[in-house]
Amino acid sequence: MKPKLEKADRLRRVRQVIEEDPFITDKELASLFGVSIQTVRLDRLELGIPESRERTRRLAEEATNKVRSVETGEVIGELIDVKLGEEGISILETAKDMAFQRTSIVRGHHIFAQANSLAVALVDAEVALTGTARVKYLRPVKAGERLVAKAEVLTRSGRRHVVKVTTKAGHEEVFIGEFTVFAVEEHESSSQDSRRGSD
Amino acid sequence: MKPKLEKADRLRRVRQVIEEDPFITDKELASLFGVSIQTVRLDRLELGIPESRERTRRLAEEATNKVRSVETGEVIGELIDVKLGEEGISILETAKDMAFQRTSIVRGHHIFAQANSLAVALVDAEVALTGTARVKYLRPVKAGERLVAKAEVLTRSGRRHVVKVTTKAGHEEVFIGEFTVFAVEEHESSSQDSRRGSD
DNA sequence: ACTAGTTTTAGTATCTGATATTAAGACTTG
DNA sequence: CAAGTCTTAATATCAGATACTAAAACTAGT
Numbered sequence A, B: 001m002k003p004k005l006e007k008a009d010r011l012r013r014v015r016q017v018i019e020e021d022p023f024i025t026d027k028e029l030a031s032l033f034g035v036s037i038q039t040v041r042l043d044r045l046e047l048g049i050p051e052s053r054e055r056t057r058r059l060a061e062e063a064t065n066k067v068r069s070v071e072t073g074e075v076i077g078e079l080i081d082v083k084l085g086e087e088g089i090s091i092l093e094t095a096k097d098m099a100f101q102r103t104s105i106v107r108g109h110h111i112f113a114q115a116n117s118l119a120v121a122l123v124d125a126e127v128a129l130t131g132t133a134r135v136k137y138l139r140p141v142k143a144g145e146r147l148v149a150k151a152e153v154l155t156r157s158g159r160r161h162v163v164k165v166t167t168k169a170g171h172e173e174v175f176i177g178e179f180t181v182f183a184v185e186e187h188e189s190s191s192q193d194s195r196r197g198s199d
Numbered sequence C: 001a002c003t004a005g006t007t008t009t010a011g012t013a014t015c016t017g018a019t020a021t022t023a024a025g026a027c028t029t030g
Numbered sequence D: 001c002a003a004g005t006c007t008t009a010a011t012a013t014c015a016g017a018t019a020c021t022a023a024a025a026c027t028a029g030t
Helices: A002-020 A026-033 A037-047 A052-072 A108-122 B002-020 B026-033 B037-047 B052-072 B108-122
Strands: A078-083 A087-093 A127-137 A146-157 A160-169 A172-184 B078-083 B087-093 B127-137 B146-157 B160-169 B172-184
Touching: A002 A026, A002 A037, A026 A037, A052 B052, A078 A108, A087 A108, A108 A127, A108 A146, A108 A160, A108 A172, A108 B108, A108 B127, A127 B108, A146 A172, B002 B026, B002 B037, B026 B037, B078 B108, B087 B108, B108 B127, B108 B146, B108 B160, B108 B172, B146 B172
Parallel strands: none
Antiparallel strands: A078 A087, A087 A146, A127 A172, A127 B127, A146 A160, A160 A172, B078 B087, B087 B146, B127 B172, B146 B160, B160 B172
16 A cells, blocks of 8 residues: 555645645646656646646735735725714734734734724824824734724814724724824825824 | 827737736737737737736736735844844835825834834744834825834833834934833743733 | 556647747828 | 838747546555
């Protein structure tokens, strides 16, 4: 039963190698494992792994989607039920790539980003900038947990809004934060605006 | 001279369409513009645009690089001169994709992320989690500005470290923050750890 | 040792999305 | 109408595959 073991072993390695380098072709795999190209193709067939061009295509698609959703989206997390100037809820599905590899603990700035993004979204203005924030992390969040952030505008005086955000994972509070957000009028020249604010 | 105009026009559009959808094939382009496939290929040749598979490959490569550098990196920004437990400097080149499209103002959580990441990196422990943070955004940061964050450990009592971070763009302070970071020993069971902390 | 079964390899036809090349039409402008 | 640009057609070739058929190699069981 030596060949069976060898084959199973090869299959595992093929999967692994392809995962590490999705651009690799059957030809390269064949010479890498010292088998014929047909064998490699049978292996891929067995493993349900598509051809290299298809893998590349998917990678590109996925990545561009990701880039678009993560980087061009104006909001981190999904906005649910927003009452402008009053309150709102945002949901963020945490994933492995938001966490430290060693511990799977979600990095704080993602939780901050969700809360801050929500706080800014609540302010009914053309542009809203964060002035200050005071935040507290109550317990570590594991990758995979679903974070529900609730925000409410506590006070408002002129441009200055104070927004309180509470984030829960399940029934547990994991994060609370208080953000001061400034509404900015459109006609303010952007370069000479030396008042506080960012975001 | 009608055809010249038409051609120049088509060239412009071809470039544009490909930019919008890099996965599009010559065949599709041909029927889109009502010309032969050869014409499309001459156009691409003239414009110096590679074939769709090549475009896809590049996209995938680029994107995976990006994903790896942005998401698997344990630190946001580049660490320069870190003295564990004492002080450190981190540099972050801000880009358009970190900013709001409308205003080109860098979103606050990126600035927060750099500072927080640096603060955590300064703590000499297996795992370090942020407990609280108090931050202030002093002026908006425009995409393209180079952010230099300086951090120093103010106090330390047991696991609790207080780290102060000041971020400058050029000579101007744009952000200051104070982070409480907790060092966590390795032997603590991760699931029952209900004390504060994240990141 | 012989046979059945798995595993591997070979070979051929076909596909897609191309490059490269040659040559023939179409159009248009002086 | 000839010279030029622009467009299309046709053919050979390529990479990286799929799909299929069939032969060889190895392995185990009786």
